[in-house]
Amino acid sequence: MITTLDDVSRLAREKGPKRLAVLAPEDEEFMKAVKECRDKGYIEPVLIGHRGRMKAVADTVEFDLGTVEQIFELDRQAIANLGTSMLFAGNVDMASKGQIPTSFIYRSIIREEAKAGTGRTISVISLWEIPDLKRFIAFTDTGANIYPDLKAKKAVIRNAVFLFHVLGYATPRISVLSGQREIGGVLDSYRDGVLLREAAEAGEFGSCEIVEAVSFSDFSLAPNTRLQTNGNTDISGIPEILLVPTLDTGNILCKLDFFLDVHRRSLVMTSRGPALIPSRSDFCDSIVGEIAMGVVVADRIREGGLTA
Amino acid sequence: MTGTFKEIIDRAHTADSPVRVVTALPDAQDVDILGKAAADNLITPLFVGNGREIEVLVKGTLLASCDFDIVDVKNAPEALATAVATAGRSDAAILTQGGIEHAAFIMAVSDRDAGLLNGKATSYVSVYQLKKKDKLILVTDTYLHNFPTFGEKQSILDNALTLARLLEYDPPKVAALASIEQVNPSIPSTLDAAILSKMSQRKQFGNAIVEGPLDIDCALDRQAAERKGVRSEVTGNADIYLVPDIDVGYLLAELLVFIGKMPCIGVVLGTTKPVILRQPFIAHENRVAEIALAVMISGGEV
Numbered sequence: 029m030i031t032t033l034d035d036v037s038r039l040a041r042e043k044g045p046k047r048l049a050v051l052a053p054e055d056e057e058f059m060k061a062v063k064e065c066r067d068k069g070y071i072e073p074v075l076i077g078h079r080g081r082m083k084a085v086a087d088t089v090e091f092d093l094g095t096v097e098q099i100f101e102l103d104r105q106a107i108a109n110l111g112t113s114m115l116f117a118g119n120v121d122m123a124s125k126g127q128i129p130t131s132f133i134y135r136s137i138i139r140e141e142a143k144a145g146t147g148r149t150i151s152v153i154s155l156w157e158i159p160d161l162k163r164f165i166a167f168t169d170t171g172a173n174i175y176p177d178l179k180a181k182k183a184v185i186r187n188a189v190f191l192f193h194v195l196g197y198a199t200p201r202i203s204v205l206s207g208q209r210e211i212g213g214v215l216d217s218y219r220d221g222v223l224l225r226e227a228a229e230a231g232e233f234g235s236c237e238i239v240e241a242v243s244f245s246d247f248s249l250a251p252n253t254r255l256q257t258n259g260n261t262d263i264s265g266i267p268e269i270l271l272v273p274t275l276d277t278g279n280i281l282c283k284l285d286f287f288l289d290v291h292r293r294s295l296v297m298t299s300r301g302p303a304l305i306p307s308r309s310d311f312c313d314s315i316v317g318e319i320a321m322g323v324v325v326a327d328r329i330r331e332g333g334l335t336a
Numbered sequence: 337m338t339g340t341f342k343e344i345i346d347r348a349h350t351a352d353s354p355v356r357v358v359t360a361l362p363d364a365q366d367v368d369i370l371g372k373a374a375a376d377n378l379i380t381p382l383f384v385g386n387g388r389e390i391e392v393l394v395k396g397t398l399l400a401s402c403d404f405d406i407v408d409v410k411n412a413p414e415a416l417a418t419a420v421a422t423a424g425r426s427d428a429a430i431l432t433q434g435g436i437e438h439a440a441f442i443m444a445v446s447d448r449d450a451g452l453l454n455g456k457a458t459s460y461v462s463v464y465q466l467k468k469k470d471k472l473i474l475v476t477d478t479y480l481h482n483f484p485t486f487g488e489k490q491s492i493l494d495n496a497l498t499l500a501r502l503l504e505y506d507p508p509k510v511a512a513l514a515s516i517e518q519v520n521p522s523i524p525s526t527l528d529a530a531i532l533s534k535m536s537q538r539k540q541f542g543n544a545i546v547e548g549p550l551d552i553d554c555a556l557d558r559q560a561a562e563r564k565g566v567r568s569e570v571t572g573n574a575d576i577y578l579v580p581d582i583d584v585g586y587l588l589a590e591l592l593v594f595i596g597k598m599p600c601i602g603v604v605l606g607t608t609k610p611v612i613l614r615q616p617f618i619a620h621e622n623r624v625a626e627i628a629l630a631v632m633i634s635g636g637e638v
Contacts, residue, residue, distance in 0.1 A: 057563075158595060174515075174522055174523055205583070205587055206583060206587075207482070207581070207582035207583040207584070207585065207586035207587060209438075209479065209582075209586055210437070210438035210439055211438050211439045211442050211479075211480070212480075212481075212482045212582065213482070215482060215582070215583070217583050243586065243587060243590055244587065244590035244591050244593070244594040244595065244617075245590050245593075245594065245616050245617045247594065248594045249616055249617075253616065254365065254614075254615075254616045254618075254620060255593070255616060255617055255618065255619040255620065256619060256620045256621065257619055257620070257621050258597065258598075258599045258619050258621060258622065259597035260619075261593065261594045261595075261597060263594055263595060272583075272587075273583045274515075274581075274583060274584075275515040275523065276513075276514060276515045276523070276525050276580045276581065276583075276584050277583045277584045277587060278515070279515035279516070279551060279552065280513055280515065280551070280552045280579070280584050280588060281584075281587060281588060281591060283551065283552045283553045283556075284552060284556075284588075284591065284592075284596070286552065286553050286556040286557045286560060287552075287556045287596070288592075288595065288596045290595070307553065308563060308564050309553045309554070309557070309560035309561070309563050309564050311560075
């Protein structure tokens with residue numbers, strides 16, 4: 029079971045290099061991350077994008093592209109399509125978004141999944157490493173579905189359970205998060221949770237468990253007790269997968285790494301390997317970490333013969 | 337600028353205290369907190385409930401040597417009605433939930449005839465003390481509204497601005513949160529945030545800077561915001577975080593406490609008297625500061 033980002037970095041060095049299709053690396057922080065990952069032996073990149081712009085940022089970050097495989101393409105959607113089809117054809121182990129709109133790579137992935145007949149949909153999984161908690165938790169879907177309905181939530185759960193199985197968590201626990209509280213009637217987010225728990229119990233998602241707890245006080249406080257002192261919060265019971273009700277909730281919660289002492293690694297699990305979609309605000313360190321996570325996940329999918 | 341919970345308590349002392357706090361069906365934890373606040377000369381408790389039981393609770397506590405009053409009633413509904421009516425009549429400056437069940441309590445406070453409404457929507461604001469610098473941040477609405485309408489968001493914002501100004505954050509800087517920083521018609525929170533932001537530019541909220549839509553990374557980190565092309569004095573320095581709905585608000589409020597380990601207090605605003613709820617995620621050790629915040633508000637004009 030992979031439980032820390034140190035594990036991830038170590039494994040990425042051991043299992044790398046993996047072939048990474050990089051879609052339009054035309055930003056300094058991003059190109060710096062690609063260079064660093066190649067130097068560390070995580071990846072062998074295939075850069076796809078505008079020749080001049082890639083060269084310009086590579087020069088700025090002193091990345092010699094002499095021995096780096098490059099494919100020159102101008103059209104943003106064509107770049108996304110090309111990288112994604114390489115992932116699905118097995119020419120690369122993983123893909124990462126650079127300076128193209130996220131919706132373009134989503135469109136390409138949806139098309140490839142449909143062609144492959146996998147029935148998979150897109151969802152973003154944001155893993156968190158929290159100090160003192162010796163395992164990962166993940167928020168999902170933090171990037172693709174604005175208001176997922178029950179059917180979409182089921183697909184989101186399947187993707188997350190797949191990732192946790194890949195990371196070695198045999199029976200991940202899931203909480204269907206909700207703003208349900210003592211007042212305000214029954215929220216849709218809560219009602220969906222009840223239905224999803226029934227589906228999980230019926231075995232719809234494979235080996236996993238959906239817990240009854242829906243909020244952070246539920247995870248930490250015994251019923252009818254109140255918090256006594258600041259910081260004295262026990263989060264050891266927090267489930268591995270936190271299904272969020274909406275994009276607003278997911279995005280706002282998962283990016284609290286900008287504020288709290290936690291580290292975030294986001295990725296999209298396709299049926300053929302991870303697709304990385306760093307935010308435009310992410311810095312080099314965080315992108316390097318995401319690529320390392322991608323290497324480990326790609327390795328386990330390839331080596332373990334795991335598919336969705 | 338009031339930057340810590342301790343400063344809230346200090347400032348409450350300069351308000352016209354002690355003020356009367358009415359609490360129905362107190363338990364031992366309520367008696368402990370109200371006793372500390374009374375011993376600190378911030379308040380005079382008025383308990384509503386079974387007189388004998390309350391006297392037993394008070395016996396041997398800090399409160400035993402302070403001024404306090406008891407209104408003896410027979411049952412919980414009567415206790416609730418009496419407590420709310422007392423606050424509505426100006427016989428108390430602050431109302432706390434005590435042992436009344438949440439839904440019944442909120443319903444009673446929201447009753448037009450109770451005299452606690454002032455025509456605006458009520459809202460709940462969570463106040464956090466940052467760890468790395470002396471600053472308070474406000475997150476709202478984290479309890480009362482499920483999916484506030486645009487009009488309700490205006491009131492929620494107005495309520496929080498009034499509190500921020502009382503805490504001397506002037507002009508208050510507001511991050512109107514959404515999942516992305518661009519306006520997208522498919523994501524209604526971005527539209528509401530953009531409109532609030534425009535209204536603020538036109539001074540419809542008085543002296544305040546509302547920026548939105550902001551995603552949380554832009555709100556929290558100026559450098560991250562600049563990489564996304566967002567330039568504003570709010571980024572990386574917001575005083576108020578306005579959330580789109582209760583799923584965000586309630587979960588965010590609790591996450592900051594349980595994972596962020598941040599000290600938190602909260603208060604209902606938009607009422608004629610500040611109202612304090614019994615929230616399991618408010619740490620007992622902060623509840624004197626919570627009472628003090630209500631004392632400050634009752635002396636101010638919220």
